[in-house]
Amino acid sequence: MFDDRFNDYKPTDYSDYAVNEHVTSPDELPTDINDNILRPTTLDEYVGQDKIKENLRVFIHSAKERGEALDHVLLYGPPGLGKTTLSKIIANEMGVDIKSSSGPAFEKNADLVASLSNLRGNAVFFVDEIHRLNRTTEELLYPAMEDFVVDFTIGQGPSARVMKLNIEPFTLVGATTKAGNISAPLRDRFGIICRLELYTPEQLALIVRRSAKILNVNIDDKACIEIASRSRGTPRIANRLLKRVRDFAQFEGSPTVTVEIADKALLRLEVDKLGLNNVDRTILSTMIEKFDGGPVGLDTLAAATGEEPQTIEDVYEPFLMQLGFIARTPRGRIVLKGAYEHLGYTYGNKAVERNLLNWNSGDHND
Numbered sequence: 001m002f003d004d005r006f007n008d009y010k011p012t013d014y015s016d017y018a019v020n021e022h023v024t025s026p027d028e029l030p031t032d033i034n035d036n037i038l039r040p041t042t043l044d045e046y047v048g049q050d051k052i053k054e055n056l057r058v059f060i061h062s063a064k065e066r067g068e069a070l071d072h073v074l075l076y077g078p079p080g081l082g083k084t085t086l087s088k089i090i091a092n093e094m095g096v097d098i099k100s101s102s103g104p105a106f107e108k109n110a111d112l113v114a115s116l117s118n119l120r121g122n123a124v125f126f127v128d129e130i131h132r133l134n135r136t137t138e139e140l141l142y143p144a145m146e147d148f149v150v151d152f153t154i155g156q157g158p159s160a161r162v163m164k165l166n167i168e169p170f171t172l173v174g175a176t177t178k179a180g181n182i183s184a185p186l187r188d189r190f191g192i193i194c195r196l197e198l199y200t201p202e203q204l205a206l207i208v209r210r211s212a213k214i215l216n217v218n219i220d221d222k223a224c225i226e227i228a229s230r231s232r233g234t235p236r237i238a239n240r241l242l243k244r245v246r247d248f249a250q251f252e253g254s255p256t257v258t259v260e261i262a263d264k265a266l267l268r269l270e271v272d273k274l275g276l277n278n279v280d281r282t283i284l285s286t287m288i289e290k291f292d293g294g295p296v297g298l299d300t301l302a303a304a305t306g307e308e309p310q311t312i313e314d315v316y317e318p319f320l321m322q323l324g325f326i327a328r329t330p331r332g333r334i335v336l337k338g339a340y341e342h343l344g345y346t347y348g349n350k351a352v353e354r355n356l357l358n359w360n361s362g363d364h365n366d
Contacts, residue, residue, distance in 0.1 A: 037214055038210075038211045038214055038215075038239055039085045039088065040085060040089065040210075041088070041089060041092050042089060042092060042093065043056065043057055043089055043093060045210075046082070046085070046086070046089055047199075047203055047206045047207050047210070047235075048082075048197075048199045048200075048203040048207075048235075049081075049082070049086075049194075049196055049197065052086075052194045052196065055192075055194075056073075056086075056090065056093075056192075056194075057093075059071065059192060060090065060093045060094055063094065064094060064095070068122065068169065069122035069123075069169040069170055069171045070090065070094055070122070070124075070171040070192075071171070071190075071191030071192050072145055072171060072172040072173070072174075072189060072190045072191055072192070073087075073090065073171065073172070073173045073174070073190065073191075073192040073193075073194065074130075074173075074174045074175075074176075074179075074182075074187065074190035074192070074193045074194065075087065075173065075174070075175045075176075075194050075196060076175070076176045076177070076178075076179040076193075076194070076195055076196070077177070077195055077196030077197065078177060078196075078198065078234070078318065079177050079234075079236070080234040080235060080236030080237060081196040081197075081198070081199070081234060081235065081236075082196065082235055083128075083175035083196060084100075084126070084128060084175065086194075086196075087100075087124060087126040087173040087175065088126075090124055090171070090173060091123075091124040091126075094122065094124065094171070096121055096122050096123050096124055096171075097119075097120065097121065097123045097124070098123065098124040098125075098126055099115060099118070099119060099123060099124070099125050099126065100126045100128070101115060101125075101126070101127055101128070102127060102128040102129045102132070103127060103128070103129040103130050103131065103132035103133040104129065104132050106133060106134070106137045107134075108137075109136060109137055109140050109152060110152075111137075112137050112140055112141070112150075113140070113150050113152050113165065116144055116150055116167050116170070117150070117165060117167055119167065119168055119170045120168055121168065122168070122169055122170065122171065123168075123170050123171070124170070124171045124173055125170050125171065125172050125173070126173045126174075126175070127172065127173070127174050127175070128175045129175070129176060129177075130174035130175060130176050130182065130186075131176045131178050131179075131181035131182045133186075135183075138183065138186055140152070141172070141186065141189075142185065142186075142189065144167060144172075145172055145189045146189060148166065148167050148168065148169050148170070149164050149165065149166055149167065150164070150165045150167055151163070151164055151165075152165065172190075174190065179195075198232075198233030198234065198322070199231075199233050199234065199235060199238075200233075201225060201228045201229045201231075202228070203228075204227075204228035204229075204231050204233070204235065204238045205221075205224040205225050205227075205228040207228075207235050207238055207239070208224045208227050208228055208238050208239075208242050209221075209224050211238075211239050211242055212224070212242060212246075212257070215242070215243070215246065217242070217246050217249075217257060218255055218256040218257065219242075219256065219257040220256060220257070220258055220259065222258075222259035223245070223257045223258055223259045223261070223262040225259075226259050226262040226263055226266070227241050227242055227245060227262055227266070229273070229274075229275070230266055230271050230272070230273065230274070230275040231275060232275040232319055233322075237275075241266065241269075241271065244265065244269060245257055245261065245262050245265045245266065247265075248261060248264070248265035248268070249261050249265070274323060274342065275319070276342075279305075279307065279316055280316055280319070280320060281343065282305055283301065283305055283307075283312065283316055283320070284320070284325060284326070284335060284339045284343055285343060285345075286301065286304050286305050287301065287326070287333065287334075287335045288335055288339075288340065288343070288345050290304055291304075293334055293335040293340075294326075294329075294331075294332055294333050294334035294335055295329055295331035295332035295333060295334050296332045296333055296334075297332045297333075298312065298313060298332070298333070300332075301332075301333060317333075320339075323338065323339075324336055324338050325338050325339035325342070326339065
């Protein structure tokens with residue numbers, strides 16, 4: 001059990017803001033820099049995404065038998081689900097090298113030409129945030145993906161001429177959290193398109209167990225489930241919570257992370273039973289207390305909570321919608337019954353009944 005030292009405990013390496021909010025962020029943070037040791041390297045080690053794994057196993061096996069490069073692969077889904085990890089697994093399973101970059105890194109066509117010309121032996125070319133490629137660079141990819149040829153211009157004005165550079169066959173693995181922002185011509189050139197889904201608590205518990213073993217952390221099964229159930233369906237968050245819970249157990253002097261330690265540590269991090277953090281709860285309580293549960297517009301909600309509209313829409317809102325806690329209507333966001341019950345508010349006042357009526361009878365789009 002925790003002793004009185006936890007009442008005065010203040011982590012030295014993290015500000016309150018970083019601990020309480022960033023700990024449940026699905027985006028990669030500087031504190032995740034050492035997580036490479038936790039990444040699986042083969043399809044057998046990779047937990048979850050079973051349909052994608054089995055299909056990739058077939059495609060990789062067949063490509064290797066033919067001695068060809070694997071068809072181009074597009075991986076899309078929320079951040080933190082393992083798109084980068086899966087790209088490295090594809091390279092490992094194919095037995096080829098991998099070169100990694102990101103869409104914003106290619107400011108000039110020459111940057112992309114240099115990267116493509118250095119690829120050898122059916123290599124994997126991984127481009128994260130591929131939806132952020134500029135249009136000129138993207139168009140340079142089309143012939144490279146189809147015919148393994150790069151067209152580039154030498155010189156300027158009337159003396160300019162187009163040169164063709166043959167490149168070796170390669171596999172482009174593109175990753176994005178916004179598949180809708182990828183242009184149709186680029187999307188159509190991917191032969192394999194995979195949508196990564198959020199993980200179940202059971203799958204995340206397996207990931208927590210595996211990560212704990214790598215980190216030499218003794219943890220019981222109930223603690224694994226407790227961490228997994230608060231990880232918002234995201235392996236990156238599960239690994240981050242595991243490391244923070246490990247800190248609390250070490251501070252207490254416990255040789256094993258128990259469910260009691262995990263529960264109290266996560267509560268100290270302000271991560272509740274469903275994985276909601278302080279900002280999630282502030283958004284919901286603000287809508288309930290100040291706007292009778294809604295409808296409330298995004299800009300109004302941002303002003304009332306002190307958060308940026310884009311942050312609410314991209315970071316917090318998707319998870320709250322997945323839980324069935326809020327919904328978008330033509331008039332704005334409304335809070336649904338599950339959120340009232342979770343936060344301990346009384347459900348059933350006139351404003352709630354009005355919102356529910358609008359929700360049942362109206363268009364659900366924003």
